[in-house]
Amino acid sequence: MTRLKVAVRVRPMSERELELGCVPVVSAESENTLAVTNLKVAESGAGDSRERVRRFAYDCCFHELATQDEIFDAVENIIGNSIKQRYNSCVLAYGQSSSGKTHTMMGVPGNPGLTPRLCEKVFDYLRETAVGEEMNDLKVTVSFLEIYNEKVRDLLDGECADNYIARKRLPLKVREHPKKGPYVQGLREHYVTSPESLLDLLQKGDRRRRIASTLNNRRSSRSHSVFTVDCAGARLRLVDLAGSERAATVGKDRVKEGAHINRSLVALGNVISALAELSSRCSKRRFVPYRDSVLTWLLKDTLAGNSNTVMVATVSPSSNCYSETVNTLRFGQRAKLIIARPVIDEDPKERTIRELREEIRRLRLLLEGGGVQSYSALSP
Template sequence: MVAAASRIEGNMGEGINREPSFQEEEDEFSGVYSIDVAVRVRPLNSMELADSQLHTVRVMDEKIVVVLDPSKLEGGNEDDYLRAHRSRERRYTFDHVFDETASQQKVYAATTEKLIGGVMEGFNASCFAYGATGAGKTYTMLGNKENPGCMLLTVGELFHRIEDDTSKTYRVYLTYLEVYNENIRDLLNPSTGYLDLREDPVKGICVAGITEFSTTNVGETMELLQRGNLNRTVEPTKKNETSSRSHAVMQIMIEAKEKTADISEQVKIGKLSLIDLAGSERASATDNRGARLVEGANINRSLLALANCINALASDSEAAARAGRNGRRRVRSNFVPYRDSKLTRLLKDSFGGNSRTVMITNVSPAGNQYEETVNTLKYANRAKDIKTKVVQNVVELDAHVLQYQNIIRELRSEHRGQEGEERGRLAV
């Protein structure tokens, strides 16, 4: 069964020097990457169909998304004199655009599947869903029993690849938390209460006191994921009957090392972060009161901080590109307000650090969601300009005296086995 491992402040393995050394040599997964941005358009839901909402989003060539002005479509508001001579059509280009007919498998294959190989080789990767409330983020990341989402499909493929790789030994452990009303809570061990964020000079941003659960197969990992989802804060609103009132962050850490015994060896540590963000919302549209209104205010606060970080990082990347083209050296960089929210502090590595990141933007095609859809696509379009530098995380493992004896014992038993096989062949 699933066993709780050590707390996050503890060491991840005996004899491991926690000082990482980053390899700068050429590698298949290392280098500078732009954030990979995908857009998924969900179908009209039952409430929107009952309200006869217009379908205002069009997908072209799986790269371009067009948002049409609902007042200019048939049945729209033709008496909107303030905008009579202003076109409100918007067109954006992204790495991938999925219409309402796209399957979960298709979205997964174009986004998170390509991150798995790098994580197994000691690189960091992140995937998160972004969008307004009711846009389909939780369905994209979690899905259901019939149509599992990116989280479940990624975990399944990860363990299949680990089982197929016989040249290395792997250790896998995970954490699952939520950010609710600017407080962090462990979804797998809620009894720990609210947790604090710490910034470690070696491990980076980490959550003090969160429990790491070690897992060995797909079944155990799925059980942990389901247990965490049951503890997540979900409440009905006017826009969504199962609205996520918190940001959920699942992090899977993988330690890989060669099976061949040696007195000194390298351990590659990869981290995969899968994030299901809560949706931005307008109080006037959701008609929230009381606790729901406070939750919505905190959700919007953290998402505004995230948008400010996206703008600052994108401007930083653009300024660096202009300085390079003009032959000038840019001395000053923009300030990125990571500390404005606990969510942005948690996602610091995913946006501006050592991580290859995929952003899945979910939008609604309904005419009454026009403003929310345009704003979401604006920030997604801005995120395309952010660049991250991905390097391999390698930890040097030095064997102790007792480990030398174990290594010698393993080599001797392996040598005896080879001699036995040789005698058997000679006898035949």
């Protein structure tokens, strides 16, 4: 049993925010605490003085000068251990549009984000815990999808051309298996044998993801993306959500996209709230509306079931984004309350093979040690 971990990253002020005369209102007071100042209350002097500065506590807080290395070190401690122990895991980036989610997850050439860094380390994690010849038999597969206007598309479909018209004809359906849970019917899984082949598929799919220019962001992600690495039964999901945004900041051509994005994020917020209430009040049952959106249905296990999940909430420090920042921080506080119970997903045949390999390893150590006493010490 474990709680969902929440890390918050404050990005630097943008050039546009500085040109508009905005000032920073968010500061990281410690490794676990953020302070947000409400300038309207501070300037007018009206209201309770305690409302001028609001403090929020999380598992990790990163100020605007935090590097990609620092973010990775904090997240890897959780995700790396999960993969080594063959538990499902997930990193989920949440925040308003232009708050730095994609930069945190993907980064830029020469300064990669969480997704490529974790992909480079996946095979190292597996080697550390592989028993005997197990590494030679491990099957690592990759899939990459986007959710755009509530429709799922395969970003690694070889028959899918890199243009909008071709991709528009290929929506996939989310189904639910009675034992394995939600899955995407027809989503292709690609076998990989090295970090290089894994990163190649990541870059290929990322180039096909939908982006567009808005008033706040010249390269705004217009879809939610889910990159999944299945490593020997342990599933790692790397989720970069599209950001919530005001209709006035997206332009007329992007209003429909923005409406779909906001609707799915509202559904995600409702699911988080329901799960947080269930976790804090175990005696009461409450309906969790997973099927209100494709996103929440697909991430059902990731949010409250069989997964060690880290949510990275990104926020702008600008006074112009005060409301959106507070909403993101409240969302993170609710997510912190969620309790998950991850278990090792393993095929019965694979479990038998793993147990036999462990027994062989113990017997080899017994022969090397030369005695019953050594065997007794090694036996569980």
